[in-house]
Amino acid sequence: MTLTIAVVGAGGKMGLRISNNLQRSDHTVFYCESGSAGIQRTVDAGRTVTDTETAVATADVVILSVPDIALGPVSAAVVPRVRPGTIVLTLDPAAAYANLLYQRDDVEYAVAHPCHPSVFLQRKTQAELDDTFGGIAAPQDVVAALESGNSAAIATAEQVIRLMYAPVLDVHWVTVKQLAYLEPTLVEVVACMIGDLLNDALRETVDTVGVPEPAARAMLMGHVQVALANGLRGDNPFSDACLIAMDYGRRKLIKDDWKSIFDDAELDSVLKQMLHLDHIHR
Numbered sequence: 001m002t003l004t005i006a007v008v009g010a011g012g013k014m015g016l017r018i019s020n021n022l023q024r025s026d027h028t029v030f031y032c033e034s035g036s037a038g039i040q041r042t043v044d045a046g047r048t049v050t051d052t053e054t055a056v057a058t059a060d061v062v063i064l065s066v067p068d069i070a071l072g073p074v075s076a077a078v079v080p081r082v083r084p085g086t087i088v089l090t091l092d093p094a095a096a097y098a099n100l101l102y103q104r105d106d107v108e109y110a111v112a113h114p115c116h117p118s119v120f121l122q123r124k125t126q127a128e129l130d131d132t133f134g135g136i137a138a139p140q141d142v143v144a145a146l147e148s149g150n151s152a153a154i155a156t157a158e159q160v161i162r163l164m165y166a167p168v169l170d171v172h173w174v175t176v177k178q179l180a181y182l183e184p185t186l187v188e189v190v191a192c193m194i195g196d197l198l199n200d201a202l203r204e205t206v207d208t209v210g211v212p213e214p215a216a217r218a219m220l221m222g223h224v225q226v227a228l229a230n231g232l233r234g235d236n237p238f239s240d241a242c243l244i245a246m247d248y249g250r251r252k253l254i255k256d257d258w259k260s261i262f263d264d265a266e267l268d269s270v271l272k273q274m275l276h277l278d279h280i281h282r
């Protein structure tokens, strides 16, 4: 089915990425931007900017690729102008979970977040090796939500999701709340924080202890792979001495109540901070 798709925020980081992929499709795609820098980036990418009101009025799918804190006002400006049955697709669950999106009963709301290519992906080409973010050459999964359960809307949304984040392996359909526990809780609160902590630990090893950086970096990069392969995939057991060191590290670094990040109140707390809200309406 040939669709009409409007990308609002087409000159932003994600807007440019998904537009690059959508532009190669047979669908009619409108690129909408309000910021002068974003307009320039859209034009530099070889695309024409279309007025948002005009674009969304005929769209089957409207992708809101604007900052999460702008999704309330942007959806309030856009959603009243779309046709009944239009799919309004956001790229992060935070605003949908916090009920910031302008609501209409005759509109389908979807969220789709890229997983990024797996650390265990068997990459075969240089382009796949270079594509750590995904959406260019390395295949990735996507997690998505469309809570009305409308199967035709899910099929249309998946068609667009597979194009804009291509190449895509699987699209996993979950609830908005489950997606919010994936991002931010699992992957930003935990995984990205640990990635940043690893960099801090590397800097301490080099700057404070004085270990030559190439040695420290080589040791860390190899052991990160082993830690992930053993910890997440069970490739090999950790040695007995390593288990003692890991236990020491956990007691030294991790608070006893760390699992409270999986409580709804804590999810609300982190989302409030991310979206600059006083409270979450649910």
Ligand SMILES: NC(=O)c1ccc[n+]([C@@H]2O[C@H](COP(=O)([O-])OP(=O)(O)OC[C@H]3O[C@@H](n4cnc5c(N)ncnc54)[C@H](O)[C@@H]3O)[C@@H](O)[C@H]2O)c1
Residues within 6 Å of the ligand: 008, 009, 010, 011, 012, 013, 014, 015, 032, 033, 034, 035, 036, 037, 038, 052, 064, 065, 066, 067, 068, 070, 074, 090, 091, 092, 113, 114
């Ligand atoms: N950046 C990432 O790595 C990443 C990854 C996954 C999902 N996301 C999600 O993608 C969405 C977009 O994030 P981003 O990082 O691309 O943001 P960004 O700030 O890079 O880009 C947003 C763009 O939207 C434009 N914009 C703002 N208001 C507009 C309006 N009313 N009409 C038209 N254009 C408007 C801005 O000018 C800007 O070019 C967010 O929901 C974010 O959570 C981002």
